[in-house]
Amino acid sequence: MKFELIQLPYAADALEPVISKQTIELHHGKHLQTYVTNLNNLIAGTKFENEPLETIVKESDGAVFNNAGQVLNHNLYFTQFSPKGGGKPTGKLAEAINTAWGSFENFQKEFVTAGTGLFGSGWVWLAKDINGKLSITKEPNGSNPVVRGLTPLLGFDVWEHAYYLDYQNKRADHLNKLWDIVDWEAVGKRY
Incomplete structure (x- = not known):
């Protein structure tokens, strides 16, 4: 299986001012493309060559x-993300968030705290277990909740390349602004 760079579901400038066109072009077009190219080169001729991405990450x-x-x-x-994103989740995801954190606002605060508290580079995730119970996980570097047997629902990138051009060293500002572009319908489908 040869992996390809995903196509963005929006124009490169559609998420401005939250994420600039320049950041999208570098983050998606350069950083992600490099990971895709490297992965294809690394798995060629190995047991991972025809495996799905989640299996490769787990194993x-x-x-x-x-x-x-x-x-x-x-x-x-x-x-x-979506240029028409923002707001709050609805349906079962909203209920699960309220059950776990008491309110969406409490969830947001804990999520941003986890992201700002992650030392170095990595990701903060909203994930669910097999029973639908939600948790916030902090994953270093390129890790993902699938390694813990969880399903990732929402992830904020806290590598500097995701925000430095737009927010410099203000990681918390970046994380707080991302709520304005979250496509809760897309995230809800993952739940």
Whole structure:
């Protein structure tokens, strides 16, 4: 299986001012493309060559894991946003968030706190277990909640390349603004 760079479901400038066109072009077109290219080169002729991305992330290590994890993470990341996003989740996801954190606002605060508190580079995720119970996980580098047997629902990238051009070293500002573009319908389908 040869992996390809996902197509964005919006124009490169559609998420402005939350994420600039320049950041999208570099983050998607350069960073993600490099992970896709590296992963394809690394898995050629290996047991992972025809495996789905989630399987590769669960069963690999080293460079294969790093690149597969980043492809999976970024595929989820770029498809969870919309220029018409924002607001709050609805339906079963909203109920599950309220059950776990008491309110959507409490969830947002804990999520941003987890993201700002993650040392170095990585990801903060809203994930569910097999019973639908939600949790916030902090994943270093290119890891993903699938390695813990969880399903990732919403992920915010806290690598500096995701926000430095737009927010410099203000990670919390970046995380707080991302709520304005979350496509809760897309995230809800993952639940």
